[in-house]
Amino acid sequence: MTVRRIIVEPRGLASLRLTLTVPLLSVLAALIIGGIFLWITGDNPLTVYGHMVDAAFGSSRGVSETLISATPLILTGLAAAIAFKMLVWNIGAEGQFLLGAIVAAGIAIAMGDGVPAVLAIPVVIMAGAIGGALWAAVSAVPRVYLGTNEIITTLMLNFIALNLMNYLIFGSNSPWRDPLVSTFPTGRPIPDGASLPRFFNRLDVGIFIAIAVAIFAWYLVNRTRWGFEVRVVGDSAETARYAGIQVPRKILGVFLISGAFAGLAGALFVAGPVGALDPRSLDLGLGFTGIIVAALARLNALAVIPVAILMGALNNAGPSLQSIGVPPEIVTMLQGAILIFAVGGEFFIANRLRRPELPPEVLAGEAAA
Amino acid sequence: MRTGNLRRFIALLLALAMVAAACGSDEGTETTEAGGETGGDPMKVAFVHVSPVADKGWSWAHDQGAQYLAANMDVDITTLEAIPEGSDSQRVFEDLAAAGNELIFGTSFGYMEPMLAAAANFPDVTFMHATGFMSSDNMGNYFGAAEEGRYLTGIAAGAATQTNLIGYVAAFPIPEVLRGINAFTLGVQEVNPDAEVQVVWTSTWFDPPLESTAAQSLLDANADVIAMHQDSAAPGQAAEAAGAKWVGYNTDMTEFAETAWLTAPVWDWGPFYLTTAQQVADGSWQSEAYYGNMADGMVDIAPFGPSVSDETRATIEERKAQIIDGSFSVFPDPIVDQDGTSRELGDIFGMDYFVEGVIGSPTG
Numbered sequence: 001m002t003v004r005r006i007i008v009e010p011r012g013l014a015s016l017r018l019t020l021t022v023p024l025l026s027v028l029a030a031l032i033i034g035g036i037f038l039w040i041t042g043d044n045p046l047t048v049y050g051h052m053v054d055a056a057f058g059s060s061r062g063v064s065e066t067l068i069s070a071t072p073l074i075l076t077g078l079a080a081a082i083a084f085k086m087l088v089w090n091i092g093a094e095g096q097f098l099l100g101a102i103v104a105a106g107i108a109i110a111m112g113d114g115v116p117a118v119l120a121i122p123v124v125i126m127a128g129a130i131g132g133a134l135w136a137a138v139s140a141v142p143r144v145y146l147g148t149n150e151i152i153t154t155l156m157l158n159f160i161a162l163n164l165m166n167y168l169i170f171g172s173n174s175p176w177r178d179p180l181v182s183t184f185p186t187g188r189p190i191p192d193g194a195s196l197p198r199f200f201n202r203l204d205v206g207i208f209i210a211i212a213v214a215i216f217a218w219y220l221v222n223r224t225r226w227g228f229e230v231r232v233v234g235d236s237a238e239t240a241r242y243a244g245i246q247v248p249r250k251i252l253g254v255f256l257i258s259g260a261f262a263g264l265a266g267a268l269f270v271a272g273p274v275g276a277l278d279p280r281s282l283d284l285g286l287g288f289t290g291i292i293v294a295a296l297a298r299l300n301a302l303a304v305i306p307v308a309i310l311m312g313a314l315n316n317a318g319p320s321l322q323s324i325g326v327p328p329e330i331v332t333m334l335q336g337a338i339l340i341f342a343v344g345g346e347f348f349i350a351n352r353l354r355r356p357e358l359p360p361e362v363l364a365g366e367a368a369a
Numbered sequence: 370m371r372t373g374n375l376r377r378f379i380a381l382l383l384a385l386a387m388v389a390a391a392c393g394s395d396e397g398t399e400t401t402e403a404g405g406e407t408g409g410d411p412m413k414v415a416f417v418h419v420s421p422v423a424d425k426g427w428s429w430a431h432d433q434g435a436q437y438l439a440a441n442m443d444v445d446i447t448t449l450e451a452i453p454e455g456s457d458s459q460r461v462f463e464d465l466a467a468a469g470n471e472l473i474f475g476t477s478f479g480y481m482e483p484m485l486a487a488a489a490n491f492p493d494v495t496f497m498h499a500t501g502f503m504s505s506d507n508m509g510n511y512f513g514a515a516e517e518g519r520y521l522t523g524i525a526a527g528a529a530t531q532t533n534l535i536g537y538v539a540a541f542p543i544p545e546v547l548r549g550i551n552a553f554t555l556g557v558q559e560v561n562p563d564a565e566v567q568v569v570w571t572s573t574w575f576d577p578p579l580e581s582t583a584a585q586s587l588l589d590a591n592a593d594v595i596a597m598h599q600d601s602a603a604p605g606q607a608a609e610a611a612g613a614k615w616v617g618y619n620t621d622m623t624e625f626a627e628t629a630w631l632t633a634p635v636w637d638w639g640p641f642y643l644t645t646a647q648q649v650a651d652g653s654w655q656s657e658a659y660y661g662n663m664a665d666g667m668v669d670i671a672p673f674g675p676s677v678s679d680e681t682r683a684t685i686e687e688r689k690a691q692i693i694d695g696s697f698s699v700f701p702d703p704i705v706d707q708d709g710t711s712r713e714l715g716d717i718f719g720m721d722y723f724v725e726g727v728i729g730s731p732t733g
Contacts, residue, residue, distance in 0.1 A: 274455070280454040284453070
């Protein structure tokens with residue numbers, strides 16, 4: 001019998017139907033594989049999946065918690081999406097997130113209680129975005145003018161940002177640290193005036209800001225001249241240069257906006273659910289998760305919103321699965337399986353598998369055999 | 370034709386998923402209802418731990434307490450492990466309260482404020498927080514005088530050292546840890562006034578490779594006994610490999626380093642958990658800050674390793690009896706600090722200095 005090879009080839013432009021069904025199928029495949037594991041370890045997969053849906057969306061508190069977890073992920077997802085779109089590999093959203101949190105908390109504490117909320121909140125939010133953008137600039141400027149590798153610099157700056165936060169709280173008596181608590185170092189609470197107002201359980205207005213920023217980012221990339229030029233640079237820097245686009249300035253701009261999105265996420269997180277520069281509440285890898293969100297959303301700013309909500313749901317469902325007796329290791333494995341399959345599905349959108357057409361006589365010969 | 374099949378397959382899977390979701394939510398509601406009816410059903414109690422309970426350290430000790438509770442009372446226990454501290458944990462506590470748990474224990478310091486917020490939203494549920502200082506009408510806190518065990522294990526270390534240098538791998542420079550180091554050092558110097566205790570900070574409760582590196586740095590500095598305020602057995606394994614001795618923490622960790630093992634301050638949370646659950650069940654529970662000790666059994670020391678001499682064992686047992694009957698207290702007042710100056714003991718819960726004989730900085 002002849003062995004028929006399978007050829008992998010890049011697909012030109014994937015159809016809309018394909019871009020929608022493949023991720024769906026990937027998630028279903030992950031649920032089936034995960035289900036087999038659950039069944040082997042003695043849990044009923046249907047009960048477990050039902051419980052996940054119920055925990056994330058089954059009650060008003062569940063929904064609000066899911067949206068709380070989604071808010072920073074929308075913004076860190078956007079940070080990665082807009083940068084990757086132009087082949088700027090900013091994997092420093094984690095550090096830019098923390099710097100945004102540090103600057104936002106610092107400004108909020110410095111302003112104190114006297115400033116009215118209408119002024120304090122916008123200032124704190126802008127401060128976070130600027131903090132994130134400046135931290136991104138530390139990588140962006142050498143990238144643009146000296147050609148340094150931004151993957152390495154952004155990655156390393158993540159650790160510096162984390163240690164800076166730890167120093168401010170654990171290693172020093174900085175203004176960020178709460179002087180009233182001697183038992184264990186914690187962040188000084190953000191004044192009420194600078195805290196984001198809550199409107200639905202613990203959910204605060206940060207979710208609206210995140211969604212508005214996503215719409216803005218989509219408009220910026222897809223409907224403005226600036227965005228068009230960014231996309232041209234992403235497709236081919238050579239072409240962009242021939243077309244008279246100032247590539248270095250575009251790269252710098254995208255890098256800073258990317259950092260600003262991540263910094264904004266940090267600001268909304270400290271002024272919202274956390275309420276202080278608390279390392280234990282902030283060191284959750286939200287910047288890194290943003291990269292996964294961006295990849296699953298195919299770098300589309302609007303798609304980032306539902307993907308971030310799903311990631312938030314997946315995150316929140318974890319502990320509640322333990323309460324029905326699923327071991328934490330299996331929960332982590334299940335979450336990982338869903339992500340791997342979803343990202344793996346990307347491959348089939350970007351590429352097609354094809355069996356080469358064989359001449360009729362070979363086919364006839366095979367049929368005879 | 371093929372696409373038709375594919376579409377049908379997807380539709381089937383989707384339907385299946387929806388059925389699953391429906392079944393699941395039905396069951397979820399049932400559980401909540403069952404939790405609401407108290408008649409005859411066992412009381413639902415939940416435990417939330419920061420590390421996996423298999424760590425054989427802090428969380429494991431609490432889980433042993435939970436098992437003691439389960440063995441002595443008709444309760445339905447839910448255990449959540451590896452739940453990060455910080456604001457995100459409020460959701461976890463509220464989920465447990467919404468699922469019908471009547472008593473919820475959080476066993477790590479960083480759960481304090483999130484638990485306080487959750488307690489305000491669920492006033493009918495009793496919350497108990499270990500190691501913190503905040504409380505409310507339906508949230509109490511509890512901890513124990515580990516310094517009593519630390520002092521006794523210091524005696525074992527002081528008797529064991531030949532180089533007169535004892536290494537101490539410590540997590541964070543906070544009063545709880547400083548208190549332990551000071552009590553330990555006083556114990557060391559009771560039997561060996563020449564010995565000193567050198568401290569290395571790790572900035573983590575649980576990170577086995579880092580704990581091991583920290584222990585190694587102390588061994589390299591000529592320490593021949595390693596003590597620790599950490600949750601893993603890694604410092605002990607480093608000590609065993611170097612032929613040094615080891616004072617553990619939290620639980621009897623003999624199995625990890627049999628020759629190095631001296632003893633350890635250990636916790637017994639079981640009886641306290643049982644009493645608390647009984648009080649909640651019969652309605653007599655009241656919010657308080659409970660500080661257990663050696664006399665009530667919350668604090669103890671682990672069985673001795675083979676190298677601890679009979680003489681040392683006798684000294685320790687004698688001191689232990691005095692601590693239990695109240696005739697000996699670990700910290701003298703006034704107390705001599707690291708610089709050799711005599712000072713008032715003050716509030717031990719805010720202790721921010723080292724006693725004489727400790728090498729290192731009490732601010733990290």
